[in-house]
Amino acid sequence: MPKTLEDKKKILIRVRKVQGQVQAIERSLESDSPCTDVLQQICAIRGALNGLMTELLEIHLKDTLVSGESTELQRSDELIQISKILKSYLK
Template sequence: MPKQIEDKKKILVRVKKIQGQVHAIERALEGDTPCAAILQQICAIRGAMNGLMTELLEVHLKDTLVAGESTEQQRHDELSDISKILKSYLK
């Protein structure tokens, strides 16, 4: 969880936008929207999710590895955890 209020607000705004995009796809599927338009919206959501991942990762690294008061072992463990998450994300 982001430690800075402004970071948390920015991330929550991104999540709410993504929720709006997902709801738009739901409405499009319930309606008569052409598949190409729905596929384009899915692409937009994927880009938004990538942006969310990037921003949250940046905040997390800043909060835990740069600004955090942690031992070398804790930083090593955190880096290992983040590496596993990134490998999973990039599959």
């Protein structure tokens, strides 16, 4: 979880944008929009989720690894966890 109010605000803005895009897909499907329109919106959501992932990862790394508030063992454990998450994400 982001530690600063500014970082939390950034993440929440990104999440709300994704929510809006998902709602747009629902409206498109309900109004029988062409498949190409829906597919384009899905591409936009994918990009938005990638941006959310990148932003949150950057904040998390800054807060946990760079801040200097953790021990070397904690940082090592954190790197292992992040590595597993990234491997899963990139599949």
